[in-house]
Amino acid sequence: xxxxxxxxxxxxxxxxxxxxxxxxTNEEVKKLVIKSIVGLDSEIKINFVDKVNNETLVIKNNFLxxxxxxxxxxxxxxxxxxxxxxxxxxxxxxxxxIFYSERYKSRAQYLENRYSNVKTFVxxxxxDDLIKNVFELSGSYFRxxxxxxxxxxxxxxxxxxxxxxxxxxxxxxxxxxxxxFVPSLRFNYILDKEIYVSSExxxxxxxxxxxxxxxNVILSVPNAFIEGEEIAxxxxxxxxxxxxxxxxxxxxxxxxxNSLVFAGSFANVRFSxxxxxxxxxxxxxxxxxxxxxxx
Numbered sequence: 001x002x003x004x005x006x007x008x009x010x011x012x013x014x015x016x017x018x019x020x021x022x023x024x025t026n027e028e029v030k031k032l033v034i035k036s037i038v039g040l041d042s043e044i045k046i047n048f049v050d051k052v053n054n055e056t057l058v059i060k061n062n063f064l065x066x067x068x069x070x071x072x073x074x075x076x077x078x079x080x081x082x083x084x085x086x087x088x089x090x091x092x093x094x095x096x097x098i099f100y101s102e103r104y105k106s107r108a109q110y111l112e113n114r115y116s117n118v119k120t121f122v123x124x125x126x127x128d129d130l131i132k133n134v135f136e137l138s139g140s141y142f143r144x145x146x147x148x149x150x151x152x153x154x155x156x157x158x159x160x161x162x163x164x165x166x167x168x169x170x171x172x173x174x175x176x177x178x179x180x181f182v183p184s185l186r187f188n189y190i191l192d193k194e195i196y197v198s199s200e201x202x203x204x205x206x207x208x209x210x211x212x213x214x215x216n217v218i219l220s221v222p223n224a225f226i227e228g229e230e231i232a233x234x235x236x237x238x239x240x241x242x243x244x245x246x247x248x249x250x251x252x253x254x255x256x257x258n259s260l261v262f263a264g265s266f267a268n269v270r271f272s273x274x275x276x277x278x279x280x281x282x283x284x285x286x287x288x289x290x291x292x293x294x295x
Contacts, residue, residue, distance in 0.1 A: 012262055016251045018043040024052050025059040032236070033059070036243035039265075044251050057250050064203070064242060070249045072276035075242050078267060079199040080107070082220035082281040086295075087170055087196060088115055094167035095119050097134065099181065101173040104198070108172055119166075123177055127184040135190060170196040175204055179213040194218060208232040211290035218295065220281045222266040226292045241265035249277060 023033060023046055030048055037046055052058060060066045064075040073081070087096060098120045100108035108120045121134055169185070171178050178201040185195065196218045202211065209232075224241040225234065245264035252260070252271055259272045267279035284292040 009262060012248070012260075013040065013042040013044070016042065016044060016248070016255060018045060019251050019254055020045040020047055021247065021250050021254070022047045022049045022053075022056045023059060024049055024056050026061055029059050029061060029063065032239050033243055033247075035236075036240045037247060039240060040244050040247065044247060046247075055254075057246075059243075059246075063246075064238070068246065070246070070253060070271075070277050072278055075266065075279070076199070078279040078281055079220045082283060083170070083196055083198070083218075084111070086218070086283050087168060096168045096170060097121065097166050098170045098172065099123050099130075100171075101177050103174070104172040104200075111170075117167075123171075123173060123181060127181050128188070131184055131188045131190070135188065166193065168194045168196060170198075171201070172198045173201060175201055175210070179210065182214060182217060202234060203238050205234045206232070206236075208234060208290060211286055212288070214286045215288040215290070216285060218283060218285050220283050221292055223263065223268070223282070224265045226282065226284055226294050238266075245269055245279075 067074050095117050098108050101123050112118045112120045222241045245266045261270050267281045271277045283295045
């Protein structure tokens with residue numbers, strides 16, 4: 001069964017019926033679960049319980065990093081996988097530059113160890129200095145300064161020439177670092193290369209207008225981000241969209257369906273009763289209006 005349209009998803013929810021799910025979680029997540037089930041407009045009933053048994057769905061506070069028995073990986077791992085599949089899909093031997101914050105050091109080192117054309121650089125406090133060193137711009141700026149001192153009566157239109165032996169840039173960092181580092185790259189004329197950012201860069205955004213700092217970057221996002229949703233709070237939308245898919249999967253598993261594929265709020269889901277289920281996420285590019293354009 002391929003559920004790819006709204007009416008088909010309604011048919012799936014109708015076939016699930018009024019099944020009851022027992023959920024154990026904290027008060028904050030309870031509020032998100034309630035918003036999620038209301039958004040589904042289904043007959044699935046949720047019971048919040050304190051006592052946990054084999055049939056209880058336990059949802060932790062950081063559930064996007066949680067490994068549920070239904071899925072082969074965590075939600076954030078699926079987002080990360082979608083980016084990696086696109087980053088390393090070509091035979092191009094040019095290097096890929098990965099800039100990362102200390103929090104994501106292990107992810108950057110994993111990619112450096114796995115792919116021979118990866119070079120990693122930790123993000124420090126001086127982005128401008130880091131960019132000049134990595135892209136070998138210091139010499140260009142030095143020559144420009146020298147020329148300006150020699151030719152004082154003329155305005156010199158200077159455009160530095162960065163190194164060109166790399167193919168793509170991937171930034172693995174949270175919002176605060178990424179929103180400042182991307183403009184620094186463009187300020188230093190790193191303009192003609194694809195820039196990828198980790199999904200964590202925007203998943204915590206509560207004001208959609210902040211996406212304007214990310215124009216033209218590429219990343220993976222939940223389906224709900226690209227389906228015309230008007231919700232400004234992306235943090236809440238990412239959480240509730242995943243919980244909706246989780247609730248559907250939990251209900252499908254409980255009523256004993258064998259396997260199916262459906263377009264969920266968070267991802268395109270392939271459910272399997274006999275093995276862990278998979279999620280497939282899309283890559284998007286953020287335009288200069290802060291909208292997500294599917295690639």
